[in-house]
Structure formats: structure tokens, C-alpha cells
Amino acid sequence: MDFSQQLSQYLLSGLATGAIYALIGLGFAIIYNSTGIINFAQGEFVMLGGMFGVYFYTIHQLPLVAALVLAVLCAAASGVMFERLAIRPLRRATPLGLVIITIGGSILVRGIAMLVWGKDTHALPTFSGDEPIALAGATLLPQHLWIFALTVLLIVVNKLFFQYTITGKALRACAVNQRAAGLVGIDVRRMVMFSFLLASGMGALAGIIVAPLTMTSYDVGIMLGLKGFCAAIIGGMSNGIGTVLGGLLLGVLEALGAGLISSGYKDAVTFVILLLILFLRPQGLFSSGESERV
Amino acid sequence: MKTRFIRIATLLLALFSSVGAAIAAEPVKIEPIKIGALFSVTGPPSFLGEPERNTAQMVVDEINKTGGIKGRPLELVIYDTTGDPTKAVQLATKLIKDDKVVAIIGPSTTGETMAVKPVTEKEQIPLISCAAGSKITDPVNPWTFKTAQNDTLAVARIFEHLQKRKLDKVAILTASDGFGASGREQLKNQATKFGMTLTVDDTFGPKDTDMTAQLTKIRGSEAQAIICWGTNPGPAVVAKNARQLGIKLPLFMSHGVSSKKFIELAGEAAEGIILPSGQVIVADLLPAAAPQKKALMAYVQDYKKNFGVEGDHFGGHAWDAVMLLKKALEQGADTPAAIRDQLEKISGFAGIGGVFGFSAADHAGLTKDAFVLVEIRNKDWVLVD
Secondary structure: OOHHHHHHHHHHHHHHHHHHHHHHHHHHHHHHHHHOOOOOOHHHHHHHHHHHHHHHHHHOOOOHHHHHHHHHHHHHHHHHHHHHHHHHHHOOOOHHHHHHHHHHHHHHHHHHHHHHHOOOOEOOOOOOOOOOEEEOOEEEOHHHHHHHHHHHHHHHHHHHHHHHOHHHHHHHHHHHOHHHHHHOOOOHHHHHHHHHHHHHHHHHHHHHHHHHHHOEOOOOHHHHHHHHHHHHHHOOOOOOHHHHHHHHHHHHHHHHHHHHHOHHHHHHHHHHHHHHHHHHOOOOOOOOOOOOOO | OHHHHHHHHHHHHHHHHHHHHHHHHOOOOOOOEEEEEEEOOOOOOHHHHHHHHHHHHHHHHHHHHOOOEOOEOEEEEEEEOOOOHHHHHHHHHHHHHOOOOOEEEOOOOHHHHHHHHHHHHHHOOOEEEOOOOHHHOOOOOOOEEEOOOOHHHHHHHHHHHHHHOOOOEEEEEEEOOHHHHHHHHHHHHHHOOOOOEEEEEEEEOOOOOOOHHHHHHHHOOOOOEEEEEOOOOHHHHHHHHHHHOOOOOOEEOOHHHOOHHHHHHHHHHHOOOEEEEOHHHHHHHOOOOOOOHHHHHHHHHHHHHHHOOOOOHHHHHHHHHHHHHHHHHHHOOOOHHHHHHHHHHOOOEEOOOOEEOOEOOEOOOOOHHHOEEEEEEOOEEEEEO
């Protein structure tokens, strides 16, 4: 086992984890861009995706695909409900107030999940087997390929949606200037709700595809949410390629940090990067300035 | 509006008065023996506290159904510490000052126990901890006992097994929480005694979702075996990652994952993993003459009947604590000092965690026979000798 093989394993593992962070980060970015708030409950939608998946699959014994679709729908519905009950009534509140509301909301969601589903950890079966695949001296699971494929697919769909559909363009308009968007006849409130729908759905999907690998329980949302947030910050809160690169970078640095330095510093790597970015390049690593965020 | 209020008020009054009548109708009560319990029913260590709470309540109910102790019922006052040492101390004080209990069972974790110990010692109330850390009873504190097996014994079991297989280069991978840190300390302390070299000494966060980096490092080292120390779900991720990386080294886990839940989480990847465990998970495999067999079978079946799932060794710690207390109360008076003295005299008591024998110099009461080595085969446990 030589060093280059070790290195390629770190890189591949890092990319796989990073893809997940990217998916979660995109959810942060979408909501930030249409509402100007950072939704700290994003991690909870990731948890809801995984837990709904487990609920439909193991308790209701539905086929895996049906369970997954239902789980995404349920989590997206929860996202809309969250916006309706917690965010919309407080539209006149300050952004800081709203951010704190999302933190409170996340604690509530976590608490409900704990009461309803209990405190146990659950696992979903992998989508297509457990046989490791060898690649450039490293090994991956088929599930990792699913993660990569879904991430790429979502990014492409996302891009097309924001570029070419009316709703997507309306969302972008809200991102640039909410008031002006309202003046030209865009229903801003509806767009806000729509952004929550999108973000929670994507978060849920991320939660489901990682559940076979990392397992899920009522409290997985906190850490995954924070990592996704870091990814979005590195990407300058763009809901395009920036956040994706941010997530991948984060995943790779974490894996390298754990493998080459010490695993004790794994999470420290993330948060040091977060602080450095916030201090030195608050506009994100890949953006040139305060221009557009889409 | 007003009439509605009056109606509701009347209803409430009627409700309360009927409750009052029900209480008054009961025969004169015999004064119960009050026992306190501190478990982390919620919070991160809830996987310990919940089965402990269930078990303690179940055992006390059973004792009361069969006439209590010397004709007096037991009253169990349970508080939830949420795994927080500060809260545990406050609640311990409350149990002693307000509830006036004669003994306390719990807390569930080593950290909480270490925080509560000075309080119970000062107030001279016997404490039977359900936590595993060896420092709880080493050095011996006159008022503190414990029922969970020391991790020292679990480590010794694994190292003995490795010696037998002539493997002496070991990689250890421990969780960065209390349980993992304590295991890591024991692994490092006993390595030299058993002639083991630790080639890699790495850790993982209890909530980490990918341990391939650490395992890749281990794969690149000279290790002949891997020992992973943690509680779910971390070790299940380690097992899955090891399989993904195609690591063929024998993988050992701690007693922290000796429940069916681990097999469920790790799935295929659990096959072939060896771990030390209390005997409760292999109760049905034990020979009929084994001293603990009767207690184990009774506990497993009772728990299944009451809660629908099989009892685990965490709940077993609470079972042992209540039963030890019962034995002490049967032997002597119900004052804290008498209970303490009687606890210290107990020997040959076959419980769930092992055969307990306390003395003035030993308040942990177990030997390494409390652990058996089991291997996971076909999603079930098999005894390894």
C-alpha cells in the first residue's frame, strides 16, 4: 500500500462526502438568495428526508423507490409548512430575528422527530449492493456513485431551472432586489415559499442518499447542516457551481486533514476554513465581488 | 362565557373531588421504602438511560407485586439527568433533601457519576452507579458502588484473545467521547502488559459519518488487527468503511455495541466482528449450569414482555442495582448506613452483568468472567472461546 494509493483514497472519500455537503449547501443558498436569511433549519430537512425514508421503508414496508419519493415529498411539505408557520407570519421581523426563528424551528423539528421516531439510529439499504468498486487504487461503494450522479443531476436541473423557467427567473429577480421584483409583479411571498420547497426537497434528497452509508437518527441534522452552511459560505452563497465547489473542497480537506494530520482535527479543519473565509473573503472563494449570486 | 367558565370549573372540581375520594377509600398505607434513581432518559446517553429507567421501574413493580420487601413496598423516584453532570448533582441533592431517599441508583454515565459521588458521600447515602468507568470505584469510596463492568476487563479479554492468536501489532480507533477516551486509556495502559504494540492510535468523532481516512491510514500500517472503541452509530460506520476498503484484518469492537442494533446498522459489514460482551445477549447459548443463566433468562423475557424488545446489558445494569439493593434491604435495616454495610457484604450474587462479590476493598465486584467474547455470524452472536 503506497502513499499515492492512500492519497487517492482520501481524495475520493473526500469528494463523496463533499458532494453531500454541496447538496445541503445549495439549500442554504437558495433560501438565502430569495429571502436574505440563513435558514439554520436546513440540516433538519436533511434529517427529515432520511427519517421519512426509513419510516416509509421499514415501517410501512414500501418499495425503496416509493419510499424515497414519498420521503422527499413529505420533507418538502414540512419545508413549506415551516415557512408558512414560522417565517411568513414574521415577514416584518429583522433578518436576525428570522435567523433566530430558524434556529428555534430546527430545535422544534428535532424534538418532534425524537418524540415520534425515538432516539435510535436507523439505516437504509444501499440502492444497488455493497460490493466495493476499485478505482485508481482506491475503493468506492456503488452508493457513492449514486451520490455523485444525483449531485450532478441536481446541479444541472438547478441551473436549467434558474436560467430558463419563469419561476426560476422570478426567484433570481427576488435575489437581486426583492422590492423591485415585487414592483414588476412577482409574488415575492410565493417565491419565498417556493424557495423553502426547493431547499427542503433537495436537503431531503441529500438525507436519503447518505442514509445507507452514514445512517440517520433524529439528531444528524446539526452537524450536516453546519457543514452544508460552510460549503455555502465558501461558495459565497451562490446557488450555482460556487457552493458545489465549496462543498467538494470542504470534503477533500476534511479527508486529507483526518488522514494526513490527525482525525481529531477533522471538524476543526471545517471551522477554521469557515472562519478564514469569513475574515478574509466574505464574498466567497470563487466570486469576484458583490455582483450576482446566481 | 361566564356560564361556560362556571361549567368548566364545576367539572374540574368534580374531577378532583372524585380523585380525593378514591385516595381516601384506600386502606391505611404502609410507609414505602424510598429509592432514588438518576438516569439520562433523554440527551445523548439516552441509549443507556432509557433501558435503565424501563428496567428499574419494571423490577420495582415486580417486587411490589410480590409483597415488597419485608412487607413494605418500594417507591422509586426517577429523575432525568439528560446526561448533564450539573443537572445530575442538582437532582441528587433533590433526591436526598426533598424526597428523603435511602439510596440512589445511577447515574448512567461516568462523568455524571464522578460529579454526584462527592454529594452522596457527604450526605452518607449509598450510590449504585450504572456507569462503566473504572475510576468510579478506584480508589474505593465507602458510599459508591457500581454494577457496570469495568472497561479494564473488556480490554483484557480482547488482548488475551489476540495473544492466543499470536497477533501483537494492533491499530486502535476510538471515539472521541467519554466512553471511547476511557477505552483508549485502558488499551494504551494494558498494551505493554500483554506485549502489544499499537501501530496506529487514531480517533473519530461520535457523530462522524465517514471513517475511511482513518482506516486508510491503518491499512497502510503494519497492524495485524483493529480494535474500535465506541458506541453506536460510529462503530457501524467503521465496520462499513472497513468492508468498503477491503480490509481483511480481524476487527474487534467494544461492549459498547453489544446489541442487535449494531448488527442491524452495520448489516453485512458486521459479519466476523468479534467483541467482548456481557452475557445477556447470549443468554440462550449459555449452558444450563451457568450461574447467571436463571437471572438472565428471566430478565430478557420480562423485558420483552413489557417493552416488546429484547433487554440489553444497559438495562441489566439497572436490574443489578435494584436487585442488589433489594438483597441489602432484606438482610438489614432500611437506613442508608445499614444498606451500605449490607451491600459490602454481598457475595456470589448472580446478576445480569456478572457474579457480584463486593468487599471493603472492591466496590465494582466483578471479575473478567463477567465478559464473554462473541463473534457475529449470520446476523447473530456466536460464543468464541
